Amino acid sequence: MARHQHRVRVESLGERMTLGAAELKHLQVLRLRPGDTVQVFDGQGAAGEAELTQLDAFGAALTLRGRSEISREYPQPVTLATALLKGDKLADVVRAGTELGAATFQLLNTRYADVPQIGDNKLARLRRVAEEAAKQSQRTVVPQVLAPLPLAQFRPEGQVFYAHPGSPAQLLQAVTWQAPLTLVSGPEGGFSPKDLAQLEKLGAQAVTLGPRILRAETAPLALLGALASSGM
Amino acid sequence: MARHQHRVRVESLGERMTLGAAELKHLQVLRLRPGDTVQVFDGQGAAGEAELTQLDAFGAALTLRGRSEISREYPQPVTLATALLKGDKLADVVRAGTELGAATFQLLNTRYADVPQIGDNKLARLRRVAEEAAKQSQRTVVPQVLAPLPLAQFRPEGQVFYAHPGSPAQLLQAVTWQAPLTLVSGPEGGFSPKDLAQLEKLGAQAVTLGPRILRAETAPLALLGALASSGM
Structure with a gap:
């Protein structure tokens, strides 16, 4: 803009x-x-x-x-942990997610993932997308894009949130900004019961994105958009 | 999901x-x-x-x-008034904006618009995108996509908001849900001073999306994402 x-x-x-x-x-x-x-x-x-x-x-x-003394970063680092998505969708999420202030993208292998793995070329491309988007949005931090990890091996620090239909909790009311923040986002098929059990084990809090069904690439940007709308 | x-x-x-x-x-x-x-x-x-x-x-x-008695609609109709954007960006905004609950898309002609007009074919395509996205997100309302209007002729009812860098106001704190809601979103080049004067005349309130620079297609989805994150 x-x-x-x-x-x-x-x-x-x-x-x-x-x-x-x-x-x-x-x-x-x-x-x-x-x-x-x-x-x-x-x-x-x-x-x-x-x-x-x-x-x-x-x-x-x-x-x-x-x-320059201007900070364009959140008070705590925000990680977007996202399931692998088909086609260009991951690049779209990394691009808009970088604009919206994510400091790290942790790719995840989940049970119902649309794609089982990601090639080195594609990972390199996601890193270029993050660097380009960081420039465009005038951020001073270029987000890291980390190679996929099974959800069961993911050990985020701080507050962890994921969007879950029907949850009454609101992200902006739950975020304290006293610790790093991780938003976990599922694949097109949603989280499996095993994924959900794993999220619970991590102490992840379910938050609402309203009563509509969102595509896997829209949900994480809605969560980050909410953070951005708080002015942080 | x-x-x-x-x-x-x-x-x-x-x-x-x-x-x-x-x-x-x-x-x-x-x-x-x-x-x-x-x-x-x-x-x-x-x-x-x-x-x-x-x-x-x-x-x-x-x-x-x-x-069915399930409502997937906001308590008041939400209009996304968006400047014309290049290429497939408008379709992307209509698709994700429909998932995120917009009831109407009002296309706008603004001073620094990336494209001066939109053809009938493209308008028809945007309407198909809205219908398809309404189905996917299980909405019962298919959003209208209204042909472009100069910003000077746009007369929204109710509360009107636009994202403005540096504004301290927060969308979720300003929304009352007592009246229809309009989110106005500018072109890649931003609003012109004349556009901003017109927004002021409409009583539009500037709200923050944080200190980062967002692309024209990301900002409206961040605003709608914030609304969705309130659970409405």
Whole structure:
């Protein structure tokens, strides 16, 4: 919803920063020139403004002009733990979930999963989607996308929530922001009784998303949208 | 998140209901037979269970076995007024917005719109998307998709909200559910100063979606997700 700003990811924020080949090419495509100003961020929470002091066939260098104090992160890290989904749906969830502030995506193997596994190429693509979406939404943290884990081996810290039809509890009333937060989201076929027993064992709290049936890719974004609507 | 149920839209709920060609074909594809039970709904809020009492080359007929009392609708009708968006983004918003309970989609012409107009074919497609999504989410109301209107000519009733970066107000704290609700959502380029003045004239309240920059197709779903997370 804002005009595009040139944002460049660097290894770490420092007085003088050199760029990798991908970012160098990106700056060339944008037709930036020495003296131009860009936003820099390191993907771990630090950001600032930098001047492009070199851009030629040999490489690009940036000089830091100031650090940014704006935080676009939740007060506690939010993990979206999502079952594997078919086709491009996982990429859609990672893209919008990154905009909506998730710090980690933990992929999960669940009983009724639409797809049993995910290839390395697809995992790499999800990580690129997260990085791109972090830039677009001007976040200083690039979310991690973690390789799938069986739900039975998942050990989240802090508060854990999952959407369950008919639950009376409301996410925004239950969140304390005193501990890390995990939202668990099921596959298209829903959680199996075994999955639900496992969630209970983890101390996960069921919360409502209203009386309508949501697709597996819509439910997690509704939960994150609710968090965002609290202004955090 | 639920197993698929056969849902059939009928003109109106009655003792005996005959079906149009599209629904007839749908039942044939599903290999349903006389004696099978399906869910019926009229798209205006009535739903029930019916028995397939005829299915042959001459047509299909259903006999009503019971009316459903479950409401999957908000206590007040929710309108999503959205700027025109490029490509398939409007269809994505209508699909997820229908799952999340919008009763009406009012397309808007805004100053920085990504596309100036929408063709009849595309409007017809959005209406099909809304009908399909209403079935999938087991809603009894099929949302209307209304042809674009300049924002200056839009006269919503009741409470009107729009997401605005930096606003401290929270949607769930501001909604009273005592009047119809309209959520206004801008184009990728954001609202123009003139658009914002018009929103103010309509008495629209700015609400937060947090400090991150959201794409035009993510923001309205975050607002609707917040409503859904209140259990309504």
